[in-house]
Amino acid sequence: MIKKFSHSLRMKITLIILILISILLLSIGILNNFGLPWFYQNEKVSEIKEAYIKIDDEVMKIGSSGQHIIDESSDKSVINERLKNIIMDYSNKYNITIALVDSFTNKAIYSSAREGDGLISRIQDGFIGNKYQNILYKNDNYAIILHQTMQKSSFIEGFGYCSDNQTIVIMSTPVASLKESVNISNRFLIYMAIIGFIITVIMTFVIAKMITQPILQLAEISNKMGKLDFTAKYNGNRSDEIQTLGQNMNFMSDRLKNAIEELQEANELLKEDIKRKEAIDEMRKDFIANVSHELKTPIALIQGYAEGLNEGLCEDEESRKYYAEVIMDESEKMNKMVKQLLTLSSLESGNSILHKENFNVTSLITSVLGSISILIGEKNVNIIFDSTKDIYMFADEFKIEEVITNYISNAIYHVKDFGEIKINVFYDSDSIIFSVFNTGKSIPEKDISNVWEKFFKVDKAHSRAYGGSGIGLSIVKAIVEAHNGSVAVKNISDGVEFSFKIPKA
Template structure:
């Protein structure tokens, strides 16, 4: 399509320019053939008129000085040099034969040609003997005609009196050679037209190419823009409308590229929002299902044991005490889970306020270990922790204690009997890292990234062996991230390691 456009546009420009040149050359030929004779004739008439006026003025000037052109006593010409110069000047410059004749004697006073008397006789015959001559100009005193002799020779001739009514002015210039001049001029124009036409064709092609190339470039750019390819830019360096058009197309290309990029970004964000909404809906469904599952068992136990008490199944004190302890225990679990959910919601929404202070993390870990020493004794595990190095952290001590407690409690719940737990704290100058390792079964690799989700348990049956609700690690992650930190878990050696890293300041 672009190539077709190229040929069409170049052909049109070439044909238009060639047509204009052809019409111009044809017009010049027609004017030369038919107008040159008229122009030449008018120029000669004009020259004869000017010569007559100058001669008439000079004759009257001579008369005013009392110097007659004809001496009455000798009847000889006494024409002065000034008049002779005028006559010879026009004769030599414009090829006009001029003769002054005395009207009384009908003899030549002065002539620019040797055959002055013959000229007088021929012109008189032309004016007097042939009344059908073509009169070119006449003002009463002087008449100019186009005279053709018997030999088919043409002259432009003038005949008339000066203002002294005595001196006759006769002028003649040949026009027979004009036809030959026109013919030669026409042949010359034909040759020039052929050469000019060839040059015009070449120049027209070059000019058409100069005009169409940037247009084709712009057409190609617009074609690419239509295909959303904005890499092509107009790189011309002109100073005309095409340059302006190219710059505008570059500007439009940049704006379109930016607009489409922003639209794509908006579409990506929209897709992410849709995915996020779908994920939130899925999380909401899972949350409701998990909460329902977690609450179903304690509620059923509370309901069952409460009905047993109500129906008097526990007659002895020991049975009633057992029933009430179960009810209290399940109520406490429900209460703990609700509190954890409220804490997690507060952390995730950003409404939880951190009360940061500088505290000794080593001392906090020792305190946690002391509070769960009974569990440690039941498991018969060996705990390694270097309590001699003091590590200070600027954070919310209460919330960090909750994180440490969760990590250590989980390690105790999942460590093998007579196993090993290693607790380590380090300071690299910028971050404080806390890690807990316990020997035991590794976490399946596919579950490593999911354990931080609410209600997620590696035990798909949601076992109540350890009384966990599946919310603890979600709270841990929310607390650490609120401190601009990160959590991690990995399977190493013969066990699992949980850790977190928090900036010191």
């Protein structure tokens, strides 16, 4: 079974590589045979067009400056130097024969080759009276054709007038040598393809064997592991993925061996999990009972007052308004409790994402005090807070604001009239500590450890009066612990102090 797998994989690797090499060589041959002449022809057309534009521009410059293309003031006729340089540059660099012709005399003014008049005659044969012109490019002043002479020679030739309507520019470059070069190149590629194919077959077979041999060894090890024999190990010394696979199989073998020994321990853990599940079920039942209890009172009030409105017990407008306000107030309390439960659930499940940033805690406390200033005024409370020192914290500002608001609100609700609230925030050695103290009744010692539990209320009647649900401090604890911090509460002479501590960034 394993030998058959190895043989199959080796053949697949060999065939895939050979097919890819064959496709590559075939593509090169097709491109060389069909693409090279087309590319060469377009390049030559572009070179002739470029040469024509430069020559035309120079002829117009010469004419506009009052000069002549040919200077006949001396004993010899001399062509303008700049124009001559352009013609010779394209002639030498791109193998283009260029001639300038006077359209009035039909004689060559200047030619980059000796046979200027012969070139004119040949090109005119190609352009004039030839019904089978292979036009490669044409505009109002200039045309480029592929011209095949009676001697079966091929040229790319251009013929046209300069913008002065007197000077004719003719150009020619041979293409016969390209066809011969393409044929030679194709033959060379065929020979190289045959040799390369043979070498590729041999090399591919050797490489495939090198690849499949360690895979065969790994397959043998996996076969033994399937029979729970973990003594076989991979001992290769390579630096590739197969070495990584072998090391992973050795690691997996050790892990499987240890896993069998750990099954007994897992059974004990399973028993503990069952107990934990039972405890969670009990907590769920308690949670449902608490929620039901908290919702029962507002629902009963809403139902009672709604029935009173429905049965017409409120004959005057003021009574109806009072009934409606009670219904709205109780509905708001239920809505607030549901939102708090959702927030707490998100925090406890770890789904709440902290958006940490560096912010000024002092400014945040000042903002919170401003937002509840009306409530502070109603209680005639004296707030003591030093807002001059800036304390910076790296945390989720929105969630820390919720913690601070909860602490201060609780202090206001529980402070005695004309009492005092002290707010303090300061740096510790490695933390930032925030505390709120309010004068008033202390918390019974037996209840201090329970104030962070959901739905726990020290004074249920008082909590009901200001709309407390017993969830706020649970949310505070969850937020602070999400920041790797801790919460605390303690009785102080004539009051209670709540605090939290969060590590510095």
